[in-house]
Amino acid sequence: MRKIYLFDTTLRDGEQSPGVNLNTKEKLEIAHQLERLGIDRMEAGFPAASPGDLAAVNAVAKAVKNATVVGLARSRVQDIDAAYEALKDAEDPCLHLFLASSPIHRQHKLRMTKEQMLEAAEAAIKYAGKYFTKIQFSPEDAGRTELDFLCQVTDMAIKAGATVVNIPDTVGYLYPAEFGNIFKTLKEQVPGIEKIQLSAHCHDDLGMATANALAAVLNGADQVEGTINGIGERAGNTALEEVAMSLETRQDFFQAKSTMVLSEIARSSRLVSKLTGMVVPGNKAIVGANAFAHESGIHQDGMLKEKTTYEIMSPETIGLKESKLVLGKHSGRHAFREKLIDLGYELSDEQLNIAFSKFKDLADKKKEVSDEDIRAFIEEKIVDTQE
Numbered sequence: 001m002r003k004i005y006l007f008d009t010t011l012r013d014g015e016q017s018p019g020v021n022l023n024t025k026e027k028l029e030i031a032h033q034l035e036r037l038g039i040d041r042m043e044a045g046f047p048a049a050s051p052g053d054l055a056a057v058n059a060v061a062k063a064v065k066n067a068t069v070v071g072l073a074r075s076r077v078q079d080i081d082a083a084y085e086a087l088k089d090a091e092d093p094c095l096h097l098f099l100a101s102s103p104i105h106r107q108h109k110l111r112m113t114k115e116q117m118l119e120a121a122e123a124a125i126k127y128a129g130k131y132f133t134k135i136q137f138s139p140e141d142a143g144r145t146e147l148d149f150l151c152q153v154t155d156m157a158i159k160a161g162a163t164v165v166n167i168p169d170t171v172g173y174l175y176p177a178e179f180g181n182i183f184k185t186l187k188e189q190v191p192g193i194e195k196i197q198l199s200a201h202c203h204d205d206l207g208m209a210t211a212n213a214l215a216a217v218l219n220g221a222d223q224v225e226g227t228i229n230g231i232g233e234r235a236g237n238t239a240l241e242e243v244a245m246s247l248e249t250r251q252d253f254f255q256a257k258s259t260m261v262l263s264e265i266a267r268s269s270r271l272v273s274k275l276t277g278m279v280v281p282g283n284k285a286i287v288g289a290n291a292f293a294h295e296s297g298i299h300q301d302g303m304l305k306e307k308t309t310y311e312i313m314s315p316e317t318i319g320l321k322e323s324k325l326v327l328g329k330h331s332g333r334h335a336f337r338e339k340l341i342d343l344g345y346e347l348s349d350e351q352l353n354i355a356f357s358k359f360k361d362l363a364d365k366k367k368e369v370s371d372e373d374i375r376a377f378i379e380e381k382i383v384d385t386q387e
């Protein structure tokens with residue numbers, strides 16, 4: 001089965017989430033967890049951004065032994081020198097160079113023609129070749145770049161010495177069929193494409209980041225970039241745990257797999273949330289608090305009979321203990337009785353009827369009925385009916 005490389009950029013694009021700032025100690029803690037998670041490549045930061053980030057990338061480069069450590073650089077000599085300084089002690093370093101290719105960026109931001117963009121990127125890749133054997137090149141805003149020009153950029157990058165060409169949908173603009181088509185076209189039209197790896201880097205502005213990354217996989221991408229919990233600029237990046245679990249759960253469809261250590265997902269999510277201060281929404285796929293929780297009576301009844309009725313993945317796979325049956329106003333008698341057994345109560349049918357109607361009254365007033373609530377009214381009702 002084809003392996004999909006996972007490139008984690010929690011420490012770089014993830015750190016670009018507004019309000020997030022990780023110090024060296026925090027970056028190291030996340031980097032070690034990413035190693036345990038089995039991430040293939042981790043982008044530790046943007047060394048030219050600040051002396052602090054250069055030092056942090058250097059610390060990660062020295063500490064990490066089981067993954068490629070990547071540093072980001074604009075296509076400028078000073079940035080490449082800073083990245084070399086930061087990465088020179090890494091066991092397996094990689095430089096990630098970028099330069100925007102879309103008409104909007106060329107015209108308004110870079111003020112470069114297509115030819116000037118190609119020349120600047122080529123010069124940067126060749127310069128980086130003095131220091132690095134692994135060079136990833138990203139045409140920023142590739143998603144809004146003319147497809148024939150993107151083919152030219154990719155051709156130039158391969159000839160100049162890039163080992164990975166990463167296709168960023170920088171502003172999360174594309175739909176899966178469009179993003180997939182870029183990969184298909186590059187594979188078909190760029191000579192020598194088989195010599196390099198193609199990578200997908202997606203943002204979630206329209207909620208398409210994971211779907212777009214998977215569309216790229218279906219069309220031949222070798223690598224997916226993303227972050228833990230999907231944090232990142234604006235609406236964030238592709239959530240890597242979503243990609244890994246999609247490949248795992250739908251192996252039949254994707255015919256590809258990652259080597260993420262799935263049982264480390266929950267721990268990684270909690271750590272990144274704690275250190276970045278970015279709370280994971282309850283309904284977030286895979287790692288949200290409700291991802292394996294069931295409230296309605298019909299679902300709970302199904303779950304108690306056979307878990308696969310309402311769960312396509314098991315919580316144990318991602319390192320959680322078990323699914324949760326949350327008692328609320330939609331819950332039914334079956335889940336309620338199971339909860340009572342769990343809490344150590346054996347009630348007669350008559351007691352169960354009284355307790356269940358008391359529970360429904362309470363559930364109408366509260367979002368979730370806790371174990372403590374149940375204990376309180378059961379003790380009261382049992383005493384009542386025994387007297």
Ligand code: KIV
Nearest residue numbers: 098138140141168170
């Ligand atoms: O979104 C983007 O274009 C980026 C590049 C630096 C790869 O993060």
Ligand code: ZN
Nearest residue numbers: 013168170201
């Ligand atoms: Zn990005």
